[in-house]
Amino acid sequence: MDTSTPTAIRLRNVTKRFATPSGRMYTALADLDLEIGAGEFCAVVGPTGCGKSTTLTLVSGLERASTGQVLVDGGEVTGIDPKVGFVFQNDAVLPWKTVLGNVSAGPLWRGGDKRDVRDRARDWLRRVGLSGFEGHYPHQLSGGMRKRVALAQSLINEPGILLMDEPFSALDVQTRSIMSDELLQLWQLTRPTVIFVTHDLEEAIALADKVVVLTAGPGRVKAVYDIDLPRPRTVQEIRFQPRFVELYRQIWTSLRDEVQLAYARTTTQAAS
Numbered sequence: 001m002d003t004s005t006p007t008a009i010r011l012r013n014v015t016k017r018f019a020t021p022s023g024r025m026y027t028a029l030a031d032l033d034l035e036i037g038a039g040e041f042c043a044v045v046g047p048t049g050c051g052k053s054t055t056l057t058l059v060s061g062l063e064r065a066s067t068g069q070v071l072v073d074g075g076e077v078t079g080i081d082p083k084v085g086f087v088f089q090n091d092a093v094l095p096w097k098t099v100l101g102n103v104s105a106g107p108l109w110r111g112g113d114k115r116d117v118r119d120r121a122r123d124w125l126r127r128v129g130l131s132g133f134e135g136h137y138p139h140q141l142s143g144g145m146r147k148r149v150a151l152a153q154s155l156i157n158e159p160g161i162l163l164m165d166e167p168f169s170a171l172d173v174q175t176r177s178i179m180s181d182e183l184l185q186l187w188q189l190t191r192p193t194v195i196f197v198t199h200d201l202e203e204a205i206a207l208a209d210k211v212v213v214l215t216a217g218p219g220r221v222k223a224v225y226d227i228d229l230p231r232p233r234t235v236q237e238i239r240f241q242p243r244f245v246e247l248y249r250q251i252w253t254s255l256r257d258e259v260q261l262a263y264a265r266t267t268t269q270a271a272s
């Protein structure tokens, strides 16, 4: 992170424990330290169950840390904050509302002027390439189009912070890379601070300014890699650059050990 960039998100010595169905406590995150600068695009990778989604729920205010501090713009997170947007793996679109209705729902709920909100919603639908689909219902759209609705739904609130939990993982490979390029273009418009959780290291490197590798659970930060690839980027093309391949090799070496450790644990548990 550039030292002149103010910090937008800070997790300081964060531990998160959950009660298990058997009544014991399970530590999902342990002493996690992470700092993300304002306007930075940060991707988080790590083996399954290492606490990636848990990290997002702490920043969003949906969950509280057991110990440690979670700070957004210097203030401790104590609940859900309207300046934080969330895009999940599963679409959060409302099936009974039209595309326009879905994108307008948040600002209307917050008391926005109806005509102004509709205008802004149409504007965002144009930006995500859905002009002409305002009156469609979600079931009349493809998976990629529904994802665009979800993006517009979140971006219309102009969140300073955007948390994305494997947002494209349910899409086919081609749609996924198109959506990644569109996300980068949209991100350039308002430059929110992004935490993007993914299992896909290629996607992480292609999108991000920095890639954080978490250890097998309990999740800690194992390593942080600065992605010094030039912007603007085209996701489909950047992966052929020698620097991309070099970064991939370097980060994968670190990630692979954690993935193997997590896998070995699950197979041992299954056998016992």
Ligand SMILES: Nc1ncnc2c1ncn2[C@@H]1O[C@H](COP(=O)(O)OP(=O)(O)OP(=O)(O)O)[C@@H](O)[C@H]1O
Pocket (backbone or CB within 6 Å): 018, 019, 020, 026, 028, 046, 047, 048, 049, 050, 051, 052, 053, 054, 055, 217
């Ligand atoms: N509400 C909860 N109650 C109990 N345990 C939980 C809860 N939420 C998460 N966990 C546990 O915490 C650990 C971390 O979960 P989390 O979903 O954050 O991992 P993840 O890295 O996002 O996993 P994946 O890559 O598979 O999506 C897991 O072992 C999970 O079972």
